[in-house]
Amino acid sequence: MSVLPVGAFDGALTTVFSVAIALPITMIVALMAALTVAAEAAGAASSLVRSAGRSARAVPPVVTGCAVAVIAAASGATSIIGITVLALFIACLPAAAATLVETFNSRYARRRLYAAAAAGASPRYIALAVHIRGSVRLIGAVALRTAARMCVETAAIVVALAGVAGAFTGGPALTNIVAPHAPFAVVQFFASAADPDAPVVAWRAIALVALVLAMHAASRLIEGEPHESLSRA
Amino acid sequence: MTGLAERLIITSGRLCAWLVVFAPVSVVAVIAYAAMEVRDRPADISYVAPIAMTVVIAAVAAAVGGGLGAALAFASAELGQPRLARVVRMCIAVLRSVPPLVLGWLAWLIIMPTTYSLGAKTPPQTWVLVAAAITVLAVLVVPPSFAAVLHALDRVPEEIRAAAAASGASRVQVAFQVLVPLVERTLWAAIAMGFARAAGEATAVTLVFIAGAFFQWPLAGVALGTSLTGAAAAGSSGDLLLLGQAAAAGLVLTSFGFVAVLVANRFDRRIAWT
Known part of the structure; x- marks a missing residue:
């Protein structure tokens, strides 16, 4: 197995670009879906969106990556960032939407909603002020956790990129996805497989853990202690 | 408007x-x-062994990781001191932040060379790889299982604990004779969801099995996620055969996931699997 050239920050830019594109799209779609479900305007989709987070666990990221590879290979797409964004979007959307639905349907959010409706608030006020402004910290926390997941998502992107590279160029495909064009986690995956003893692999692993830990800590800081835990204490 | x-x-x-x-x-x-x-074309890769291996690895990892997560949740919420509970929750939060990619690499660094130095260098030693994969997957299942059982314990009304304590039950008796039966269904649901999580994990398991390749160990019957990754990567120019075969493996993997989620829903529809 050949050793891939790996620098400490190889792939970081691709990850930043991909997450910068995929995260807003994912959050906007998830937010719109969650608001519609909370307003009981989604019809038959309501119950399905509520359980989407759990049902989507049945489809592993590696399978999502395979589907993205098939779509990209069939359509002739070769952009690494485009394929990465699509894989991240499909992999993270159901969980983000289900969490937001849960947030907007919590006891406290419902109480605010009923109070606003009883006071004669318009649907626009309920959507913007009651749901979004009232839960802005929780929405921020969900966004941070989704970003953390996107930064370290590997299986979906590896299979998607490797599948496309294999379909188009022939031969051993892994070397076609060279650093620094692939996302950080993907470069790290191939580096870990090729040269696990290398110090740079260790530093990159520490960077990944630190990044996720910082994002999770920030999301916890933003959302505060859950009400249920406070009531038990 | x-x-x-x-x-x-x-x-x-x-x-x-x-x-x-x-x-x-x-x-x-x-x-x-x-x-x-690609259903009419002869398969280059047999997926029978990987399917069997995936089921075994995922089932054992889900049982071990799910059970450990539940035990830690009980210990921190019901049995331990508040300071111990905080330490356990902090450790789980840190563990949750470790990506599967890093866990697979750590398995390579810790488990493989240790086993190698203990004398397990003569092939075939597939069991070492399987044990390493189970360990990594069990570690991945612990945090969500911990969160699910903790959430279920939060839902148990305080009055039940108070009533049991007023009847003279100790904290251990309350935990084992009152709370365990109440959250038992959540525990089974957590194990089922853990199976879905473990069966679908590819990154960490792939790194573990690649580590075996370094030692010239046989990789026959590696997990389905690993086979899928390899098949997707090994396609040749303009030929989507292997990608199609990877998709077939993906269908099997997804069916495992659907069955596991259905079983979990049957036990506890409100399981907080985060």
């Missing part, structure tokens, strides 16, 4: 809701289509 704009927003919201629902469905549809496209 005009009625038209309001209707436009509601319609786009409905579209987004259906997009959320159809995202996983479309994934399954695409891989089913890809698998059907």
